[in-house]
Amino acid sequence: MSEGLSRRHVLRRLGGALAGAVSLTAARAAKAAVQKGLASADAPKGYDPSQHKWLMAIDVERCIGCGSCVEACKAENHVPDSPVYFRTWIERYLVLKPKLGAGETRGEVIVDSPNGGMRKGGLKDFKPVPKEEILRGFYVPKLCNLCEQSPCSQVCPVGATFDTPDGAVLVDSKYCIGCGFCIQACPYGCRFMNPVTRTAEKCTLCYHRITRGLKPACVEVCPGEARIFGDLKNIAPDDPIQRFFETRKAQPLKPHLGTKPRVQYAGLDMEVR
Amino acid sequence: MSLELTNNIIEALPQIEGYVYPNEGNVHPLWSVPIVVYPYITGLVAGAFIMASLVRVFNVKVLEPVYRLALLTALAFLLCAPLPLLFHLGHPERCFEVMMTPHLSSPMAMFGFVYAWYLMAVLLLELWFDYRADFVHWSQTERGLRGVVYRLFTLGVHDVSEKAVQLDARMGKIISVVGIPSAFLLHGYVGFIFGSIKANPWWGNVLMPIIFIFSAIVSGMALCVAMYMVLSWARRVPADIRCLDSMKTFLFYALVMDAALEGLDWLHRLYSADESIQILKSLAFGKLFNSLLIVQACLGTLVPLVVLGIMQLVRREIPVVIRRRCYFTTSVLILTGVLAMRWNVVIGGQLFSKSLRGFTAYKFDFAGQEGWLLSGALLLLPFIILGVFVKLFLSEKVWPAHGSSPAAASPAS
Numbered sequence: 001m002s003e004g005l006s007r008r009h010v011l012r013r014l015g016g017a018l019a020g021a022v023s024l025t026a027a028r029a030a031k032a033a034v035q036k037g038l039a040s041a042d043a044p045k046g047y048d049p050s051q052h053k054w055l056m057a058i059d060v061e062r063c064i065g066c067g068s069c070v071e072a073c074k075a076e077n078h079v080p081d082s083p084v085y086f087r088t089w090i091e092r093y094l095v096l097k098p099k100l101g102a103g104e105t106r107g108e109v110i111v112d113s114p115n116g117g118m119r120k121g122g123l124k125d126f127k128p129v130p131k132e133e134i135l136r137g138f139y140v141p142k143l144c145n146l147c148e149q150s151p152c153s154q155v156c157p158v159g160a161t162f163d164t165p166d167g168a169v170l171v172d173s174k175y176c177i178g179c180g181f182c183i184q185a186c187p188y189g190c191r192f193m194n195p196v197t198r199t200a201e202k203c204t205l206c207y208h209r210i211t212r213g214l215k216p217a218c219v220e221v222c223p224g225e226a227r228i229f230g231d232l233k234n235i236a237p238d239d240p241i242q243r244f245f246e247t248r249k250a251q252p253l254k255p256h257l258g259t260k261p262r263v264q265y266a267g268l269d270m271e272v273r
Numbered sequence: 274m275s276l277e278l279t280n281n282i283i284e285a286l287p288q289i290e291g292y293v294y295p296n297e298g299n300v301h302p303l304w305s306v307p308i309v310v311y312p313y314i315t316g317l318v319a320g321a322f323i324m325a326s327l328v329r330v331f332n333v334k335v336l337e338p339v340y341r342l343a344l345l346t347a348l349a350f351l352l353c354a355p356l357p358l359l360f361h362l363g364h365p366e367r368c369f370e371v372m373m374t375p376h377l378s379s380p381m382a383m384f385g386f387v388y389a390w391y392l393m394a395v396l397l398l399e400l401w402f403d404y405r406a407d408f409v410h411w412s413q414t415e416r417g418l419r420g421v422v423y424r425l426f427t428l429g430v431h432d433v434s435e436k437a438v439q440l441d442a443r444m445g446k447i448i449s450v451v452g453i454p455s456a457f458l459l460h461g462y463v464g465f466i467f468g469s470i471k472a473n474p475w476w477g478n479v480l481m482p483i484i485f486i487f488s489a490i491v492s493g494m495a496l497c498v499a500m501y502m503v504l505s506w507a508r509r510v511p512a513d514i515r516c517l518d519s520m521k522t523f524l525f526y527a528l529v530m531d532a533a534l535e536g537l538d539w540l541h542r543l544y545s546a547d548e549s550i551q552i553l554k555s556l557a558f559g560k561l562f563n564s565l566l567i568v569q570a571c572l573g574t575l576v577p578l579v580v581l582g583i584m585q586l587v588r589r590e591i592p593v594v595i596r597r598r599c600y601f602t603t604s605v606l607i608l609t610g611v612l613a614m615r616w617n618v619v620i621g622g623q624l625f626s627k628s629l630r631g632f633t634a635y636k637f638d639f640a641g642q643e644g645w646l647l648s649g650a651l652l653l654l655p656f657i658i659l660g661v662f663v664k665l666f667l668s669e670k671v672w673p674a675h676g677s678s679p680a681a682a683s684p685a686s
Contacts (some may be wrong), residue, residue, distance in 0.1 A: 021389075084295060
């Protein structure tokens with residue numbers, strides 16, 4: 001070891017290495033940001049996301065709980081066969097009558113979603129409850145709430161999940177590190193870890209379809225027109241989404257969390273979370 | 274496995290109660306035992322470092338015998354801190370993206386920076402300045418592999434003039450001063466990862482980072498006490514009782530703060546009683562009864578508080594042997610309690626549905642990525658590394674006077 005190599009030299013070199021590492025990080029971050037802006041996940045060439053603003057609204061009173069949407073979503077998006085994961089699902093709410101003399105407006109509330117409400121797979125049905133015990137019953141379709149302040153995008157450590165300019169929240173599965181932070185951060189339980197790709201997955205609003213002028217699979221198959229889909233930047237005359245907001249009072253889920261969900265529900269009950 | 278069979282198995286799971294969102298219905302929590310181990314390890318790092326800073330920054334001379342041990346403990350655990358995270362990732366091969374393309378609004382993206390800062394700028398530098406003169410001396414006296422290691426660690430700087438050694442001490446103190454907020458940052462940020470999740474009422478809590486910091490200090494100090502006693506026992510030398518008394522005093526006050534903060538958290542939850550309180554109460558008295566109320570609150574907090582409190586009041590009347598035993602036992606209890614606390618936060622937060630309508634389940638996993646075996650090994654690894662560090666840097670061979678101040682053993686003083 002040479003005498004000329006002093007502590008000052010060593011520290012200077014360490015400092016240089018540190019500065020190099022930091023500037024490399026900054027450069028990589030900038031590059032990733034540019035790439036993200038240019039990326040058009042699953043969209044056809046020439047699709048301009050700045051010219052659209054997609055939105056889905058739900059009319060709870062029109063949902064008949066048939067589960068076609070769940071099945072269509074699973075098929076369209078190759079959602080893992082294991083029945084515990086869903087990009088969209090149907091919840092059944094049964095508000096039972098209060099006990100006589102209880103002095104209450106409603107009794108016990110039963111919520112279930114056997115196999116995500118996907119009934120056509122020949123699987124378990126909703127458990128029967130005697131009709132006379134039921135005060136009110138309704139079905140609530142659930143999907144990604146397309147939050148304006150999306151907590152999932154906020155917490156992703158690498159920016160693999162991101163808000164697109166046209167209103168979707170997507171995951172870049174080639175970039176996701178599979179930490180699961182976004183799944184924890186989603187208040188609506190809309191995300192899951194795909195056991196095959198080992199990355200986070202969620203509803204994409206069928207981005208590959210809507211960017212080609214098609215409706216999302218769940219909207220396409222809904223027999224009751226409970227799911228209303230539209231492009232807020234290109235409202236057609238007599239557009240269903242326009243009519244929905246003209247005629248129905250709607251609200252988002254868990255508004256107190258400040259996530260500003262863009263998906264709006266008409267006919268929601270206080271029991272729905 | 275057929276769809277129907279899988280579904281029947283899931284339906285048959287007795288642990289899922291009430292309604293949970295379908296995506297939450299998995300019996301393996303997304304963040305399992307490795308994520309329990311991770312905040313535990315970083316907490317021990319931060320706590321052990323605070324213990325060491327008491328000597329450097331606050332000049333608590335009586336703690337001198339544990340100064341180097343505390344720093345080496347912090348380093349051994351810090352080296353293992355990223356491992357549970359890495360093993361838990363779905364794509365560990367992409368882990369460097371967190372540092373190369375960090376998403377700056379994510380607290381988890383700060384991991385790389387906080388970790389690198391703490392390891393490179395604080396711990397390694399402080400240790401190097403503290404050991405530099407010794408390395409120079411040992412590199413001349415020691416032969417073989419040991420000698421090579423010490424020569425490497427001098428980094429080619431052989432200046433042990435009085436001026437240089439004084440500069441080392443000054444640098445050590447400056448780094449220690451910077452190190453205290455850094456230790457708070459290291460563990461506060463881990464608490465923030467949980468505290469910032471507003472979707473989860475068990476986690477989303479402004480007190481979370483502060484509770485994490487104090488539980489970290491408590492666990493790190495308890496670990497230093499235990500390690501010092503184990504080391505003394507292994508070397509058949511009596512542990513310095515004055516040093517132990519002093520450590521336990523600091524530990525007692527830290528534990529009081531920790532218990533007060535956690536108590537305040539619960540008091541606030543119960544009093545403000547928002548929509549989540551029912552499910553959290555059921556959680557505490559149901560699935561978390563043993564780990565929260567028995568292990569964490571009673572064994573890990575109340576019992577040590579009472580024992581250490583008595584020690585504070587009537588220490589002089591208690592024979593040294595009893596004191597030692599009490600100190601060791603309370604340290605082990607505190608270490609277990611803090612581990613239970615990490616379990617309660619991480620696993621507890623995933624045992625109920627975000628619909629607040631039901632409970633999910635935890636299934637014991639032995640082998641596999643999220644199993645106990647791997648996590649146990651990850652928890653054991655820092656102790657093995659610490660053993661190597663002790664052999665190399667606290668060895669009786671090169672540093673016989675480990676019971677006295679490090680300066681006494683330094684050739685330059």
